[in-house]
Amino acid sequence: AQSVTQPDIHITVSEGASLELRCNYSYGATPYLFWYVQSPGQGLQLLLKYFSGDTLVQGIKGFEAEFKRSQSSFNLRKPSVHWSDAAEYFCATAYSGAGSYQLTFGKGTKLSVIP
Amino acid sequence: GAGVSQSPRYKVAKRGQDVALRCDPISGHVSLFWYQQALGQGPEFLTYFQNEAQLDKSGLPSDRFFAERPEGSVSTLKIQRTQQEDSAVYLCASSSGPGQGHEKLFFGSGTQLSVL
Numbered sequence: 001a002q003s004v005t006q007p008d009i010h011i012t013v014s015e016g017a018s019l020e021l022r023c024n025y026s027y028g029a030t031p032y033l034f035w036y037v038q039s040p041g042q043g044l045q046l047l048l049k050y051f052s053g054d055t056l057v058q059g060i061k062g063f064e065a066e067f068k069r070s071q072s073s074f075n076l077r078k079p080s081v082h083w084s085d086a087a088e089y090f091c092a093t094a095y096s097g098a099g100s101y102q103l104t105f106g107k108g109t110k111l112s113v114i115p
Numbered sequence: 116g117a118g119v120s121q122s123p124r125y126k127v128a129k130r131g132q133d134v135a136l137r138c139d140p141i142s143g144h145v146s147l148f149w150y151q152q153a154l155g156q157g158p159e160f161l162t163y164f165q166n167e168a169q170l171d172k173s174g175l176p177s178d179r180f181f182a183e184r185p186e187g188s189v190s191t192l193k194i195q196r197t198q199q200e201d202s203a204v205y206l207c208a209s210s211s212g213p214g215q216g217h218e219k220l221f222f223g224s225g226t227q228l229s230v231l
Binding site for chain 1: 118119148150157158160163174208218219220
């Protein structure tokens with residue numbers, strides 16, 4: 001069974017500082033990998049996704065993530081955080097085989113931004 | 116519509132009461148998903164529809180949970196005899212394709228259910 005681990009429950013960074021949110025997955029083959037953001041009272045919004053190819057993927061709002069097969073990781077990064085980035089971030093995975101459709105989410109990392 | 120719409124936004128139920136949660140997916144979207152998000156947790160898969168067919172209901176936690184999408188558009192998640200452990204945010208998502216893992220999902224804002 002797939003699983004996703006987000007080791008950090010809560011991270012606080014200063015505005016303008018760099019950010020890295022960690023995500024590790026457990027899966028026998030290369031899965032589809034996603035990062036979603038959830039602001040209070042809002043639905044989940046897709047930031048970026050990895051299926052294959054270039055291991056560094058660019059997303060919306062200046063975010064990027066790097067797939068590292070050797071570490072089973074898909075960490076999310078942003079070079080300079082804005083106050084509006086304060087939200088909860090979820091890493092998710094989906095089976096890459098035929099008939100796949102379920103997303104398996106991590107427990108999330110809450111990001112707080114200090115002005 | 117412009118996005119996935121869920122109603123009500125908040126629902127308070129007494130233990131033992133039946134509730135019905137509605138999801139209006141993006142017009143024309145083939146696939147519809149329900150997820151349950153408990154406090155402090157990530158969303159967990161409940162069930163999946165492709166048009167009106169419920170292709171997977173393996174995530175429904177008990178037979179008190181029932182979902183339908185009779186005309187392949189609006190979906191209703193019904194919970195009978197609610198229990199306190201049912202308290203969670205129920206998220207609906209839709210996609211334009213047949214529901215493969217790589218498709219982009221559009222999520223609604225959810226219905227927050229509190230069972231007293």
